[in-house]
Amino acid sequence: MSEQDAKPQNAARRTFLKQSGIALGGVVVGGVVGGVLLRPKPQVKVETKVETKVEEKVVEKVVEKEVEKIVPQPVYYHQALMFFSLEQFAIAEAAAERIFPQDDSGPGAKELGAAFYIDHQLAGPWGNNSRDYMMGPFPKAEPTQGMQTRLTRKEIFAIGLQGLQDYSMQKYKKGFADLSAAEQDEVLKVFEAGEAVQLEGTSTSAFFGLLRTGTLEGIYSDPLYGGNKDMQGWKMKRYPGNQPSYFNDIEKDGFIVIEPKSLHDHLNH
Amino acid sequence: MATKLPKVPVLIVGLGWAGGIIASELTKAGHKVVALERGKRAKLEDYYAMHDEVRYALRHDMMQDLSKETITFRNNDKMTALPMRTYGSFLPGDGVGGAGKHWNGVSVRFLPYDFEIYSKTVERYGKKKIPAGMTIQDWGIKWEEIEPYFDKYEKMAGISGDAEQNPMIGKRSNPYPTPPMKQTPSMKLFMEAAKKLGYNPYNGPSANLSQPYKNPDGIERAACQYCAYCERFGCEYGAKADPVVTVIPVAEKTGKLETRTHSNVLRVLHKGKKATGVVYLNTLTGEEFEQPADLVIMTSYVLNNVKLLLISQMGKPYDPATGTGVIGKNYAYQTGGGATGFFEDKEFNSYMGAGALGVCLDDFNGDNFDHSDLKFIHGGNIRHAQSGSRPIANNTVPSGTPSWGAEFKKASLKYSYRTLSVSGQGSNMPWRHHYLDLDPTYKDVYGLPLLRMTYDFEEQDREMGKFLAAKSSEILKEMGATSTVPGRDLTSYNITPYQSTHNTGGVIMGADPKSSAVNNYLQMWDYENMFVVGASAFAHNSGYNPTATVGALAYRAAEGALKYLKQGGSLV
Structure with a gap:
């Protein structure tokens, strides 16, 4: 882990480290997992909500095309058969x-x-x-x-x-x-x-x-x-996949919807 | 041919909670220990990026590989026992840390009543209360004697809880080392409802740390993050007490522990009144070794402790026809009853949670209530837990809904976060015809017979199940459930659906060599240099999770082993 990696990168991360006790008193206890689990992933934000505000279909299509230019449609190479005919x-x-x-x-x-x-x-x-x-x-x-x-x-x-x-x-x-x-x-x-x-x-x-x-x-x-x-x-199920921590939300009333994360999101280190 | 190795002073077979605790205590006292573990090594880093329901919860990546070894099962001796081919009713652990890696962390002490169950039942209700065939007996130890070991175990693990909340348990010498975990909205509903009904609810004691904690061995661990991946997973924060992040590093730091992994013990060697060592197989190379030892400590889980003793022909095997013999006697499990509540107008963040995050009550556990007019003894801890529901397993729908198709989809999505469950973890009494022995037909991959389990639910369990389910429904209604559905009535024990990895008995402790296999230090009556430790020592199973009591007994056994080593022999 490089020195830069060891530094908390934002306030949320600092809070997390403090709560989990990982960085207490500069002592690393229980293994530092924050670096693995909480590294922010670079994200390309695509505003897809645009079409809901636009009435005309023509414009909608233009927006979609623009989106396609920015983010090429993924190819699902793993959608092929290992066992079935x-x-x-x-x-x-x-x-x-x-x-x-x-x-x-x-x-x-x-x-x-x-x-x-x-x-x-x-x-x-x-x-x-x-x-x-x-x-x-x-x-x-x-x-x-x-x-x-x-x-x-x-x-x-x-x-x-x-x-x-x-x-x-x-x-x-x-x-x-x-x-x-x-x-x-x-x-x-x-x-x-x-x-x-x-x-x-x-x-x-x-x-x-x-x-x-x-x-x-x-x-x-x-x-x-x-x-x-x-x-x-x-x-669809409003399940957040795997999140490193619910420490700050666990006591809250009312249902909280969180954008899901997959194991892939925790691998980019 | 086995290669004979130089003799070692202390040999431990199986490095889970019991083996880890004893390894830690003995090495701290300066003794050299060799631990044989048939699985692989483990470290905290192995638990990173483990939030995978398929691999760990459904394919049981951390559990024993059944293709190599399993048990056979029958409900009674009129049936032919057949192998448990796939998981399964219970999930034994594997490798360094054992099941202590993937438990939930619910850490409750058994009751004073448990240790003197026969005497106290007879004292209050008379001998007639105990039905013919029920083989309950006292454990040969009293509350005052075992309490200090519970205390030691709790301090090592950093158990979270509030001792003031619960008047219905045994007297404690100290408060819990850490305060209780947080309370979620549904836990608050349970607390309020139970209080309104006149019960004594409390925060369930937890081995998931509520705050950072440094234990007396100097081990520092982080606080629980409520990430919802506890049971069947390792904790990447080390927040859940686990031998891998508590006792084993302490033993390793002394430089006196040598762990040999992939080392599967095939039999224990013995001569006269002493064990002389073991024969084990290196499962990677296929080489066999004979390892002589002065002191042998068996800590290889309930089922394997019994199997190895029977294969090695140590101790008198239990015979259900005569009720004599001890090895394999008093096998017990966990029963109970509960209910599911549907909340039409409320959603809970039940995808969050922690293994031991819950609230419970003991008003209907042990002998905390009058059984005069009831057709059972003992009871269960009634609990509402928020351990974190995962999406494949969590598809509860109202009864009458089809189990697939459009209607199922709609209902399963609607109710994903609108159900809560309350259930009683029922105790389980031993019976003369419930036991463990060796199977006459099926073998493991090494050619040894599989362990055979003969076990069923009894009227006692069915009555208690109904009783606990009714109490659970009552609490759920008070919590505001729109409707409640009681769990299915207990019929016959079925080996297929997961129920609980709380197998107990088979090498039970007691005060009399005729009716027990080990004394109250878990030292074998018949072999003074052999200790057999684990829930195998339980003479019956209480209405609680077993780990805290296993931990306490392991500390007790460690003290016994130290005494034995000091005095150079004889029963301690």
């Missing part, structure tokens, strides 16, 4: 969108990239059950004994997505992704209930449980994982 992805994305659909409160699972999140998770340790006990035997379990299957989550997803496709073809003569929203909901309800359709080595309800969990994670996880695009999931 294109067909599996289309089914997963359509199903996730029904679990958490777009509405007037904000974007749905599709726009937030939840299916990319699921794909990336399945390709890694979670999908491969790397940290789960996977040694046999696998006899029939009582409901209190939890998951007892030789299948990995990756395999359960592949089987479950194929099940959605097969059931849709059988019932509607169309693939799941091509069904209407109402039809997709009907199919998912059947899968959630877990009675009507049999899957090999697993159940439709076990698959649906993973799909629902994966979708919620894809909406609200740190954007580093490929979902929660541009922290829109957090903004």
Whole structure:
């Protein structure tokens, strides 16, 4: 840490260091984390509120174009597939969108990239059950004994997505992704209930449980994982992501909305 | 073949809270200590940039790797026990610091009643109050004897609290080392409501520091920032008491602690009435070592303490058919009941918080209330906490709302910050048919049998759960909740949903070698140079979080070990 880094850079930072005791009496205690967590990040401010004050659409477009010139549209290179085939992805994305659909409160699972999140998770340790006990035997379990299957989550997803496709073809003569929203909901309800359709080595309800969990994670996880695009999931929920301190706000009455921060914001040192 | 190493004076197996405290006390007194820890090293800097719900809260990055070792579980001995394949009801810690790195920091002393539970229950209600099969027993230690160790533990950790607020607990020799944490608006609502109902609410004692603190060992730590990432995370400020930022650096500074990480103890060696050392595996190289020692201290969490003793054939294994034997006896857990309140017109900043930030009351804990007409003994600490709700886990919706789809989305967004919970942390009594032994079928990655857990909830737990849920609802209503929903009734214990990492028993302490495994210094009756320390010594589990009592017992055991070393043998 350079000397300049060690100096408090603004009043808020000084207050924070004082409160946390980190800089008390010049003694560094408990490790100095302020430098890592609180370094202000250079920010490009783009005033997007302009269009609300402007009536004419033409002007609005001009403003948007100006904005594009200043900030090039980001390319989401991580929005590509590690595990799913294109067909599996289309089914997963359509199903996730029904679990958490777009509405007037904000974007749905599709726009937030939840299916990319699921794909990336399945390709890694979670999908491969790397940290789960996977040694046999696998006899029939009582409901209190939890998951007892030789299948990995990756395999359960592949089987479950194929099940959605097969059931849709059988019932509607169309693939799941091509069904209407109402039809997709009907199919998912059947899968959630877990009675009507049999899957090999697993159940439709076990698959649906993973799909629902994966979708919620894809909406609200740190954007580093490929979902929660541009922290829109957090903004919609008014969740501030990760902040170093609420010391000054914790006792306050009334809801406080704070612009979210991601783990990426804490990395620029 | 194991490579035999030179003998060491003191060997500690597992470097979490108990191992860390004992390492610190023994090295300060000048003894050389070798600690074997099967996980990795840890330091404060590892906790930076850790605010990641997926990696730590949901994928359990700081917990044990179940692919290597788990437990098997069944509700009763008519069932075949099957492995807990994924987390899970409880989350054992891993590496230096153990679960002491990722706990919440709730730091409450057990009650005087707990240590003499059998005598005091019989004294007040008669023997008939204790149902057949319930194996409660006194701990072989009284409040006055254990209180100084609680005091020592609290000063080391810098526990925040206000001793004047709560008349329903054991007499204290000193106030808390630091004042209570801040009160949030919802905590204030609880305080006011509980007072109005005639109860005795207080700020929950906390190991998250309310202000900067220097402990008697000279360790300085920063104040809690209420950042909301405590449980399942390490504290980047060092504000949460954790062995890694308290006792372990003290031991290291003496130059007398040698920590060997990635060293998994496979069995304890013994001859006659003495332990002679351990055999351990370097999990990085696959090499096996025999480490002889004069004194062996087992501090490897409840489950592993029991497993290692059974594998090493030390102490008499518990037999549920006859009720005799001690190793694996009196396994207990945590139960309880609570309620969720919905506040239609009010939002709380519940995304802020700290692990141990909360208010609670003991009016329905221990024997602080009359049980004459109740179908249970003991009770639980009723608490409202603001530990910080994270967005994936926090999607509470009113009952009747679908769990997915448009309606779910709307409701989950509406109620994100409009629900509060109040719940009772229920005590759990031991039973003759609840125990730990070795599984006949399943093995860990090293070829050793997995520990088998036979455990269920009983009528006692269900009655207490209902009682605590009703009290919780009553408080929430008084707090102004528009509607309250009681938690689900306890049916059978299920290993799947997370409940609590408060596993207890299996190597219990007591006054009689026939009914307990260790004496009140946690020294084994059968092996005088071996101490087995942790919540494994609890003869039952109280209506509180266990860490403060584990800390106190670790200080007690350290004193016992020092006495033993000084007098050169025999029971202390």
